[in-house]
Amino acid sequence: MxxxxxxxRPDGPDAQxxxxxxxxxxxxxxxxxxxxxxxxxxxxxxxxxxxxxxxxxxxxxxxxxxxxxxxxxxxxxxxxxxxxxxxxxxxxxxxxxLRFVHQQNSTFGALSVAENLHIGRGFETDAAGRIAWSRVRRRTQALLDRFQIHARPDQLVSELGRATQTMLAIARALQDQEDAxxxxxxxxxxxxxxxxxxxxxxxxxxxxxxxxxxxxxxxxxxxxxxxxxxxxxxxxxxxxxxxxxxxxxxxxxxxxxxxxxxxLARESGVAEATPTGEVVLTCEGLRGGALRDVSFSLRKGEILGIAGLLGSGRSTLLQTLFGLTRPEEGQMTLGGRPLAPETPRAAMRAGLAYVPEDRVQHGAFLELPVTDNIGLTVLGRYFRHGVFHHRAERADSRRVMSEFLVKASSERARFGSLSGGNQQKVILARWLRREPRILLLDEPTQGVDVGARMELYGLIREATMRGTSVIVVSSEFEELERLCERVLVLQRGRVTAEIRGDDLQADRLEQLVQGGTDR
Ligand SMILES: Nc1ncnc2c1ncn2[C@@H]1O[C@H](COP(=O)(O)OP(=O)(O)OP(=O)(O)O)[C@@H](O)[C@H]1O
Structure with a gap:
């Protein structure tokens, strides 16, 4: 290459x-x-x-x-x-x-398009100092036209697609730029x-x-x-x-x-055969929130993928299993027994673990050292006769950090000082070490680089060999192809397709998620 x-060079031919x-x-x-x-x-x-x-x-x-x-x-x-x-x-x-659009919090879902474009910049006002909404709307419409954004000035931003939201964040960043x-x-x-x-x-x-x-x-x-x-x-x-x-x-x-x-050695990644272990988890006719009717079962050691657009119910499904949302109808069983966790704590006691999409907001303590963030779910291991063994905890953290390729100055580094991808690895490590019966992963490798990604797939697969079953939601279809034995396609709260084996290909998944049905 x-x-x-x-x-x-500043004075070279390309300088202009x-x-x-x-x-x-x-x-x-x-x-x-x-x-x-x-x-x-x-x-x-x-x-x-x-x-x-x-x-x-x-x-x-x-x-x-x-x-x-x-x-x-x-x-x-x-x-x-x-x-x-x-x-x-x-x-x-x-x-x-120079203008910047950061990944998170670049728009406010609960505010209108016009408000998003004017907040922080200032609204046009009338002679009495009141906001001149008709002028604000006109200016907003002009910006929407200029940036070719399909939205209305008074529409709530949460109603827009994610790409449109990003385009709005770009328009906000560029609106007052002197010269494009x-x-x-x-x-x-x-x-x-x-x-x-x-x-x-x-x-x-x-x-x-x-x-x-x-x-x-x-x-x-x-x-x-x-x-x-x-x-x-x-x-x-x-x-x-x-x-x-x-x-x-x-x-x-x-x-x-x-x-x-x-x-980098290309690892084939695709799991060989559908596991024949016993069924550990079942969901039957789940309804509630974004879910309209979801039924499936999961086997011991299986990695089941969930593909769907935003709003298809993919995250609600994981949250329902983890006791963050209660279903209105339907049943779940774990190990043959009814599963109806009222809280995440109850779900964890039953053997579930959940790595949410917004892991930093929901899953980490930015001000605490990496050690504490890794050890959080297994603290009991370091208490012996009422004494907390810090040295054992730190040694363990160092081992986990090297196993999970976490790059940080030491296990005592503040979690918030780690790069985004390394924060993700710490959170995955924390839950995988717990050896849960069911591991629920929402966008598990978001922000993780390609090299570390393969290693993380390997670690997730290793966990399944120790008996953990995994449900993984991902918008990267290649990730689902590499990692899963079977993938369910969710559309508007229903399972509309199930693919496995040779059919399990990223292109096919994309087609199905966009519209085609298989079942
Ligand atoms: N405020 C900080 N205090 C201490 N170390 C920091 C701080 N910010 C960044 N670092 C360290 O600097 C290095 C570079 O981090 P940076 O966030 O720039 O990486 P990145 O390329 O953006 O990574 P990623 O792809 O994971 O987002 C990392 O080792 C990180 O831990």
Whole structure:
């Protein structure tokens, strides 16, 4: 694969094209070298992917550009202006025409489209200082037209599809930009957990913005997307610049190799045969919330996938099993006995474990060390004769961290200081060590890099050999193909298809999720 070297010289032939140039950017956190002398440039009007394994420094770089975290060293050139990377503030970043859309909380579901576009910016007011709603609505409609967003000004954002919500967040970020031709839009994992159709919608929009002259940098772990949309891709490894690769020179294997520094053995991943273990869990005619009628059974050691669009009932199903939502009708059994957990605690006592999609909000203590976050579900193991054995707990954590490839300065590092993908690994490790009878996973590898993903699949599979059964919800159909023996397709709260064996392919799943029925 041809590698385009780092930074064109400021006076070189390509200089006109370079709209943002980063030079010698470094940042350390205690003993962690998050960025080490990183230099690269973005060309005007291109879509540039920022890639790298978990903890390679992508978010740190973005936070420095946004002015929320100072670099230890480095310079940033935007057009003719030069900035010292150790002292960028959010205002300076804005003046430099840099705009950011972060993965989470970029829109407010409970507010209208118009309110989302105006909050933080200010609403137009009349002479008496009251909000002039008709002007606000007109301005909103103009923005919706300009960004080609299919929504109404007074529509609630929670009613919009996920891609449309992201497009709205982009419109919000860009609405007051002086000049799209010098503008740089930075998106942090905009596609994680978006189903394929939504990704297509978003990509169409990004291509349009780039064609208008906007420069776009986006972070992703999905290399298939990079091949589809990126003009260039820059790879970081352990905080260092590895390469910038041009479109046409990229291959998926080549990118993986740049990421891990060696070719990654392709693991077949697909489970051989349908397990013949006894049925451990059954659901019969479940209704309530998004569920209209769901029946299925799960065998011991089986990995069952659930595919469906947002709103199909996929997360409600896991929440019902875990005692977070009560079904209005229907029965569940576990090990032949009725299962009707009224609380998550009751579900855990019965042998269930649940890793939610929004794991940081619901599943972790950001201020506590990694050790505490890993040990949380097995604390009893470290009490002996009324004494808590911290050393045993820490040694155990170190072992689990190495088994689950968690990259952190030590087991005492604050959980919140870990990179997103590493936080996910800690939470998975925590629940897998409990050896639950049933493990419920919602988007288990969201934000986890391709290398670690394969290892996590291996660890999930190992757990099934010890008797755990797994139900996994994922919007990545390839993940379901690799991990599961059988997949149920949910549409509007009903199981509309069940596929296994040779039929279990990502393309087929996508078709079924979009509409076709099999049962
Ligand atoms: N506030 C902080 N305190 C201590 N260490 C930090 C802090 N922020 C980041 N780090 C460390 O810096 C390194 C780079 O993290 P960063 O979040 O930039 O990685 P990333 O490439 O975005 O990873 P991911 O793909 O998992 O999101 C990691 O080792 C991380 O633990």
């Amino acid at each position: 041809l590698v385009v070297e780092g930074v064109p 094209q370079i709209v943002l140039r980063i030079e010698g950017m470094s940042k350390t956190f205690g003993a962690t070298r998050a960025l080490v002398d990183v230099s690269f440039g973005l060309e005007r009007g291109t879509i540039h992917a920022l890639l790298g394994g978990n903890g390679s420094g992508k978010s740190t770089l973005i936070k420095i550009l946004a002015g929320v975290q100072p670099a230890d060293a480095g310079r940033i050139f935007v057009g003719d202006s030069e900035f010292d990377a150790t002292s960028i503030t959010p205002d300076v970043s804005r003046e430099a025409n 031709h010098t503008g740089i839009l930075v998106l942090d994992e905009p596609t994680s957990s978006l189903p394929a159709v939504e990704v297509d919608l978003l990509f169409d929009a990004l291509r349009r913005y780039a064609a208008e002259g906007q420069t776009i940098m986006f972070v992703t772990h999905r290399f298939d997307e990079v091949l589809e949309i990126a003009d260039r891709a820059t790879m970081l490894r352990d905080g260092r610049f590895v390469a910038t690769v041009a479109r046409g020179e990229m291959t998926e294997d080549g990118l993986v190799e740049l990421m891990v520094g060696r070719a």
